[in-house]
Amino acid sequence: MWKSIAIFLALLGVASAGMTYDDHKVLRIVPSSTEEVSMLRDELPVAFRVDWWREPSYPGIPVDVRVSPGDLTRVEEMLIGAGMSHEVFVEDVQKLIDSSYSPNSVRGDEFDYGVYHTLPEIEDWMKTLVADYPDLVELVEVGKSFEGRTITAVKFTGKGGNSTEKPGLWLDGGIHAREWISPAVNVYMLGKLLADYGVDDETTDLIDSLEWYILPVFNVDGYSFTWNGDRMWRKTRSTYSSKFCVGVDPNRNWDWHWGEAGTSKNPCADDFQGPSAFSEVEVKSVSDFIKSQKNINGYVNFHSYSQLWMAPWGYTxxxxxxxxxxDAVGKAATEAIAAVHGTEFDHGNIAEIIYPASGSSADWTYGEFF
Known part of the structure; x- marks a missing residue:
């Protein structure tokens, strides 16, 4: 009854880290033709060191790209020379980072859902869930990261029936390290579900009828690095792929049409596919864990920044x-989201609605189980 769905929640969370981005700007460009899309995708990253916040996809779809002050003039000249209009979407990335950072992420004994939290804070909070809901919650170790951190998920279900006979639903966030809103949303949902159990009938029924697995922070090494190294870091922190460039895109490393469309063989690229499928210990650990839980037959993966609810395939x-x-589920979900705060999400196939992306978690879980 449950189908694999990938959710890409389009919000950007930012905070402070060691690497600074003073006077870096984010340009918004709207390509008007497939030729302009190709120029942005194929030529701009070759000529300049750019950071896609919203990658080139199709004509008429905005592209957001971070540009350093040293490259800004030449990038703008290249765009103007190609007849492509643009606007400055973010004037100063570092000011945006600084304005969004809260040093008081834990206030007293209360866990504040309104701010971003470090990995140790999230892990400590998960331990309190076991103490607060001992009959519902257990922590499960999914595996260890490249740098030796524990990858921890929360498993919970309600009363009645054998838990292994209930359909299992897996949710995870933070596969891309810099997408802080993704772990934050998972943390908030987890806390809300448990707090409403036995209070709200609909929530109680959801928890009673399913076995839930929520992994708030998938890419634990990368997420930790965004707090103390580089706020814009996206990949894992493995070092065996290159002497000069660190990490692999963990959402291009799954063994389903790995290394095809929408990936890079360049170890320095943010979408580097890795030296082989499942080269990243985090990806292999999560995939092995999901396969070992025979009742898991639903998968939801949270990202940020594009306001899209997407379903496989990504590779084609x-x-x-x-x-x-x-897609009917996507339509119903996006309508429900809009009904709450008026936030508009689009829905559709990954490859069509945003861009091709092979070796993704959504494609692997769908292909493996359905």
């Missing part, structure tokens, strides 16, 4: 047989 624009059913 061909649609799976049950895409209409999956």
């Amino acid at each position: 624009s061909d649609l799976p047989d049950d895409f209409d059913a999956q």
Whole structure:
């Protein structure tokens, strides 16, 4: 009954770290043709060191790119020379980072859901859940990271029935390290679900009828590095792929059409696919854990910044047989989101609605189990 769905929640969370981005700007460009899309995707990263916040995809879809002050004039000249208009979307990235950082992420004994938290703070909070809900919650060790950190998920279900006979639902966040809103959303949902158990009938029924697995921070090394090294870091922190460039994109490293469209073989690229499928110990650990839990048959993966609810496939624009059913869920979900705060999300197939991306967690879970 449950189908694999990938959710990409389009919000940007930012805070302070060691690397600074003074006077870095984010340019918004709207390509008007496939030729302009190709120029942005293929030529701009070759000529300049740029950081895509919203990658080139299709004509008419905005592209957001961070540019350093040293490259800004030449990038703008290149865009103007190609007849492409642009605007400054973020005037100073470092000021945005500084304005969003709260040093008081824990106030007294209360866990503040309104600010971003470090990995140790999230881990300590998860331990309090076991103490507060001993009949519902247990912590499970999914594996160890490249740098030796524990990858911890929260497993919980309600009363009645054998938990292993209930459908299992897996949610994870923080696969891309800098997408802080993703772990924050998972933390908030987890806290809200447990607090409302036995109070709200609908929530109680959801917890009673499913076995839940929530992994707030997938890429624990990368997430930790965004707090003390580089706020814009995206990848893992493995060092065996290159002497000069660190890390692999963990959402291009899964063994489902690995190394095809929408990935890079360049170890310095943010979407580097890795030397082989499942080269990243974090990715292999999560995939092995999901396979070992025989009742897991639903998967939700949270990202940030594009306000999209997306379903497989990512490696191809061909649609799976049950895409209409999956997209109907996406339509219902985006309508429900809009009804709460008026926030507009689009829904559709990954490769079509944003860009091709092979070796993703969404494609692997769907292909492996469905």
